[in-house]
Amino acid sequence: MKLNIKELSMHLSKFSNVGTIFKKELRSYFNSAVAYVVIVVFLAIVGWMYTSSMFLINVASLRMMFELVPLVFLFVVPAVTMRLLAEEKKAGTIELLTTKPLHDWEIIAGKFLAAWALIGIALLPTLIYYITIVFLGDIDNGPVIGGYVGLLLMAGVYVAIGLLASSLTENQIVAFIIGLLLMFAFYMMDKVLIFVPDFMTSVVEYLGIDFHFSNIARGVIDSRDIVYFGSMLGFTLYLSVVSLEKRKW
Amino acid sequence: MAITVRNLTKLYGAEKAVNDISFDVKTGEILGFLGPNGAGKTTTMKIITCYMPPTSGMVEVEGLDIAEHSFDVRKKIGYLPEMNPLYLDMNVVEYLEYSARLYGLKDALLRSRLKEMIDVCGIADVRRKDIGELSKGFRQRVGLAQAMIHDPEVLILDEPTSGLDPNQIVEIRNLIRQLGRAKTVVLSTHILSEVQATCDHVIIINEGTIVADGTLEQLQQDFRGSEKISLELKASTTNAMIAIYPKFKDIQHVESVEYGGQEGDLHKFSILTQKGFDIREEIFRRAVSEGWVLMEMSRKATSLEEVFHKLTTAETTNNKQ
Structure with missing residues (x-):
C-alpha cells in the first residue's frame, strides 16, 4: 500500500489544535508547582505504603499499591483538573479561546489529554518500586501490567469527570468538590451493594469504577471492562463539550 | 461592507440586551461604539465574534454569515475582549505563539508575524517576561498583539483603554490608529473623547437600541441645538x-x-x-x-459630549415614564 504523506499530514493536522492546547496545558502544569506536587505525592504515599507493608506480608507483589493509588486519585485528580476550565471562565480567557477557529471538542480533548498525561507522568516514578521488587523476588508480571493499564484507564475516567466538574463552575474550589464527590460516588458503587435493592445490584456494580479496575488489575483484560471505561470516558467528555457550549443557549 | 448587522436582537432571559439593531461598518473605517455601561455594546461584540449566537437577526462579516460560516468569520476577526483577559502564567512570546498556532499559523509565517507584532506593539523589551508581571499598559499591548497576530481583516476591541492611565491611553489610542489604517476596526467605549480621538464613524447605543449613527460631523450637525x-x-x-x-x-x-x-x-x-x-x-x-x-x-458648537448626554439620558427618562 502506498503511503500518501500529504493525506496523512492532512489527517494529522486536524489534531494540531488539540496538540497545541495539550502542550500549553501540560506546560502550565510544569510552570506552576502542580506537576511537581502531584509527582511527589504519588511517590511519597505509594512509597510509604509499599515499604511499610511489603516486608510484613513478605510477598513480591504490587497489590498494595494498586489498592492504594485509586484512593490517592480521588484527591489528586480533582486537584489537577479543577483549574482546566474554571480558571479560564473566571479570567475570561475562555472568550478568547472560543472565538478562535476551534471546535469545542478540540478544547476539551486538548485539556483532557494534558491532565491525563500529567497523571501518567506522575505514575512513572512508581515503576522504581516495581524494579526493586523484581530484584527481591519472583513477581507475576500479569497483574503488574494489568494494574498499570487499569490505573491509566481509571485516571482517564477520573480526569474526564474532573474536567466536567471544572466546566460547570468558575470557582476552582467548587470544581474540586464536585469532582471529588462524583469520583467518590463511582468509586464506592461496588462497595455499597448491600444497601442496594436486589434487582439493581448488577447495574450498580457494573457502574462502579473500582469493580472494573480490580478485574483488570488481576491481569485479566476483559472486553466488558474496556467497554465500561471507553463509554464512561466518551460520555463524560461529551457532557463537558455540551457544558462548554452552554454559553450559546 | 466589512460588517453588516441586521435586526439583531439578544435576549438574556426576558431582558433585552440588544433590541433590533442594524448597522454597517465600511471596510477600512474605525467605528466607535459608544454608550453607557450596560447599553449592549459588549453583547453585540460577543455576537459578531461568534462567542454566542443572537436570539434573532443576521450578522455578516466580510460577506460571510456568522451562523453559517462561523469558522471563516473567526479567522477574519481579531478580538480583544472586555477587561483584556490573558494567561498570566505564560510569557509574552509563549502566549502569542499559542494564539498564532490556534489560528493555524506555523513555521516561517508564524515567526515573521510574531516578530512583526512584537515590533509594532512595542513589546520587544518584555517578550520573555511573564504576562502577570507586566503593567496594564503592556498587557493591553499584548492583548492587541494577540488580536492582530493572524493579520485579520476586522478588529473588534471591547473597551481597549479602560483601566489605563492617561499616558497609556494616548499610547494605546495611537497604536489602534496605526494598526487601524489597514483594517476595519470596531471599538467600544463609554468615553467620548476616545471616539473623538480615534474614530471615523460613531454609533451611539443606549439600552439596546441605536440612538445615533454617523460620522462625528454628522452627529454634531444633526444634534446641534440653537447655537x-x-x-x-x-x-x-x-x-x-x-x-x-x-x-x-x-x-x-x-x-x-x-x-x-x-x-x-x-x-x-x-x-x-x-x-x-x-x-x-x-x-x-x-x-x-x-x-x-x-x-x-x-x-x-454643541460638543459630542452634549450630544451623547442628550441622547442617552433623554432615552432613559422616556423609557422610565
Whole structure:
C-alpha cells in the first residue's frame, strides 16, 4: 500500500489544535508547582505504603499499591483538573479561546489529554518500586501490567469527570468538590451493594469504577471492562463539550 | 461592507440586551461604539465574534454569515475582549505563539508575524517576561498583539483603554490608529473623547437600541441645538450701542439677542441662532457695511459630549415614564 504523506499530514493536522492546547496545558502544569506536587505525592504515599507493608506480608507483589493509588486519585485528580476550565471562565480567557477557529471538542480533548498525561507522568516514578521488587523476588508480571493499564484507564475516567466538574463552575474550589464527590460516588458503587435493592445490584456494580479496575488489575483484560471505561470516558467528555457550549443557549 | 448587522436582537432571559439593531461598518473605517455601561455594546461584540449566537437577526462579516460560516468569520476577526483577559502564567512570546498556532499559523509565517507584532506593539523589551508581571499598559499591548497576530481583516476591541492611565491611553489610542489604517476596526467605549480621538464613524447605543449613527460631523450637525455666538463690539458711547442693538434682529435665523454688559468701551452680545445655521459670515458683512468695530466673535458648537448626554439620558427618562 502506498503511503500518501500529504493525506496523512492532512489527517494529522486536524489534531494540531488539540496538540497545541495539550502542550500549553501540560506546560502550565510544569510552570506552576502542580506537576511537581502531584509527582511527589504519588511517590511519597505509594512509597510509604509499599515499604511499610511489603516486608510484613513478605510477598513480591504490587497489590498494595494498586489498592492504594485509586484512593490517592480521588484527591489528586480533582486537584489537577479543577483549574482546566474554571480558571479560564473566571479570567475570561475562555472568550478568547472560543472565538478562535476551534471546535469545542478540540478544547476539551486538548485539556483532557494534558491532565491525563500529567497523571501518567506522575505514575512513572512508581515503576522504581516495581524494579526493586523484581530484584527481591519472583513477581507475576500479569497483574503488574494489568494494574498499570487499569490505573491509566481509571485516571482517564477520573480526569474526564474532573474536567466536567471544572466546566460547570468558575470557582476552582467548587470544581474540586464536585469532582471529588462524583469520583467518590463511582468509586464506592461496588462497595455499597448491600444497601442496594436486589434487582439493581448488577447495574450498580457494573457502574462502579473500582469493580472494573480490580478485574483488570488481576491481569485479566476483559472486553466488558474496556467497554465500561471507553463509554464512561466518551460520555463524560461529551457532557463537558455540551457544558462548554452552554454559553450559546 | 466589512460588517453588516441586521435586526439583531439578544435576549438574556426576558431582558433585552440588544433590541433590533442594524448597522454597517465600511471596510477600512474605525467605528466607535459608544454608550453607557450596560447599553449592549459588549453583547453585540460577543455576537459578531461568534462567542454566542443572537436570539434573532443576521450578522455578516466580510460577506460571510456568522451562523453559517462561523469558522471563516473567526479567522477574519481579531478580538480583544472586555477587561483584556490573558494567561498570566505564560510569557509574552509563549502566549502569542499559542494564539498564532490556534489560528493555524506555523513555521516561517508564524515567526515573521510574531516578530512583526512584537515590533509594532512595542513589546520587544518584555517578550520573555511573564504576562502577570507586566503593567496594564503592556498587557493591553499584548492583548492587541494577540488580536492582530493572524493579520485579520476586522478588529473588534471591547473597551481597549479602560483601566489605563492617561499616558497609556494616548499610547494605546495611537497604536489602534496605526494598526487601524489597514483594517476595519470596531471599538467600544463609554468615553467620548476616545471616539473623538480615534474614530471615523460613531454609533451611539443606549439600552439596546441605536440612538445615533454617523460620522462625528454628522452627529454634531444633526444634534446641534440653537447655537450661541458671542460678540464684542467697540463703541465710544452707549447711545451708539443702543442704535446697533435692533439691527441684529434683522439678520436671518437669529432667534434672540442678549446684551451682555460693558467693559470700558467694549460691549458684549450673545446671539442665539436657529438650529443648524451658521450666521457668522452674515454678522461680519453687517459689521463691515454698518461700520461696527468687531473685536471678537466666537461660536460655541454643541460638543459630542452634549450630544451623547442628550441622547442617552433623554432615552432613559422616556423609557422610565
